[in-house]
Amino acid sequence: xxxxxxxxxxxxxxxxxxxxxxxxxxxxxxxxxxxxxxxxxxxxxxxxxxxxxxxxxxxxxxxxxxxxxxxxxxxxxxxxxxxxxxxxxxxxxxxxxxxxxxxxxxxxxxxxxxxxxxxxxxxxxxxxxxxxxxxxxxxxxxxxxxxxxxxxxxxxxxxxxxxxxxxxxxxxxxxxxxxxxxxxxxxxxxxxxxxxxxxxxxxxxxxxxxxxxxxxxxxxxxxxxxxxxxxxxxxxxxxxxxxxxxxxxxxxxxxxxxxxxx
Numbered sequence: 001x002x003x004x005x006x007x008x009x010x011x012x013x014x015x016x017x018x019x020x021x022x023x024x025x026x027x028x029x030x031x032x033x034x035x036x037x038x039x040x041x042x043x044x045x046x047x048x049x050x051x052x053x054x055x056x057x058x059x060x061x062x063x064x065x066x067x068x069x070x071x072x073x074x075x076x077x078x079x080x081x082x083x084x085x086x087x088x089x090x091x092x093x094x095x096x097x098x099x100x101x102x103x104x105x106x107x108x109x110x111x112x113x114x115x116x117x118x119x120x121x122x123x124x125x126x127x128x129x130x131x132x133x134x135x136x137x138x139x140x141x142x143x144x145x146x147x148x149x150x151x152x153x154x155x156x157x158x159x160x161x162x163x164x165x166x167x168x169x170x171x172x173x174x175x176x177x178x179x180x181x182x183x184x185x186x187x188x189x190x191x192x193x194x195x196x197x198x199x200x201x202x203x204x205x206x207x208x209x210x211x212x213x214x215x216x217x218x219x220x221x222x223x224x225x226x227x228x229x230x231x232x233x234x235x236x237x238x239x240x241x242x243x244x245x246x247x248x249x250x251x252x253x254x255x256x257x258x259x260x261x262x
Contacts, residue, residue, distance in 0.1 A: 001112070001133035001262050005162060006030070006038035008142075008215045009253035012060050015140065015162065016044060016256075019133055021110035024051040025068075026129060026140060029060040032067030038256045046072050051109060053101065054078035056123035056143065057086035066090035069097055077101035079116075081125035103127055117154045120145040122189040130154060136262045138162070139204075142216040145188040147200040156204050159262040162251075163201065165214040165231060166191035167221040175221055191216070194227045198234025205235070207245035211260070215251045224250050 006014040012030035016023075016039065023044065028035050039046050052074050055061055069076050070091070077099045078086070101107060103118045103125060113132040118125070121143040128141040128151070139158035141151065155161065172182055172193075185191050192200070201212060214227050228250070232242045240246055251257055 001131060001136050001138060002259050003138060003160075003162075003262070004038075004042045004256045004259045005213060005215060005251045006035065006042075006256045007253060008213075008251035009217050010060060010166075010219045011253050012063060013142065013216060014038070014064075016042065017112070017131055017138070018044065019111050022050060022112040023048045024053060024109065024112075025049060026053045027055055027061040028052060028064040028068050029058075029062060030064050032064040032071060035064050035068055042256050042259045049074050051099075052076045053114070053129060054082055054086070055119075055128065056121060056126035057082050057089065058123060058143075059089070061143075062086050062090055066093065069093060073097070075099045077107075079103055079125050079127065082123070082127075085124040115154070117151060119143060119151065120148070120189055121191075122184065122187075128155075130158070133262075138262055142166075144192045145190045146196070147192070152200065152203050157206070158204075158210065159208075160211040160213070160260070161201070161204065162213045162215050163197060164192040164216045165194045165197040165222070165227040166216050167193055167218045168223075168226055168230070169193050169195065171226075172218070172221040177220075185221075191218070194222065194230035195234060197227075198231040201231065201246075202235060202238040202240065205240060205246050207240060209245065209247060211247045211249055211262075213249045213251050213257065217251070217253075219253065
């Protein structure tokens with residue numbers, strides 16, 4: 001199973017996942033032109049994509065979905081409430097491209113098994129995904145207000161995690177955001193802070209040299225170096241050695257990560 005985080009952050013999110021028989025995207029929260037350029041950089045032709053999975057309807061996750069789906073005739077998979085919420089934002093989508101994928105489903109996409117699960121975020125019915133290929137597992141969870149025991153149980157045991165570390169709490173509190181926005185981000189239906197990400201990862205990781213890609217960083221209220229340092233400190237306080245037991249990896253808002261395998 002190969003993957004690349006094409007874009008990650010408050011300005012837009014998209015992830016590529018592929019096998020020898022399957023090629024798909026999770027979200028297209030960047031423009032179609034940007035998505036095409038990112039795919040080209042990792043050696044994937046957009047015409048080879050066979051599915052787009054949608055986590056939720058916020059614009060930083062669906063901005064380019066309609067363009068990509070129409071241009072390359074790609075089916076879009078989303079739950080019914082998300083379809084209703086994003087219908088007016090993505091333009092006309094043909095009936096054959098409108099595919100259901102409900103919370104809690106396990107679906108086969110050629111040689112890739114995908115499990116959806118509900119998350120806590122202020123959207124219609126937001127989801128995360130776990131991907132299984134042979135003995136390998138990749139867990140993807142961003143836009144998390146908090147990480148419940150149920151979500152931890154679903155995510156646990158992966159070889160790699162794409163996991164939210166959205167903001168530094170003090171940076172957010174000192175920011176120019178209105179208090180109503182700060183309160184939303186800090187709430188149980190908002191986003192996960194660096195420290196909260198570290199604490200959740202302590203419960204997920206098994207010290208098997210798992211890779212963790214810190215994702216969905218706020219442009220205004222976080223820095224990658226700060227996110228990595230905070231998560232590293234939390235993990236090492238709990239006895240996990242960063243660089244041995246776990247490897248922290250960067251993601252970028254405007255360029256893809258290199259293609260990796262699990």
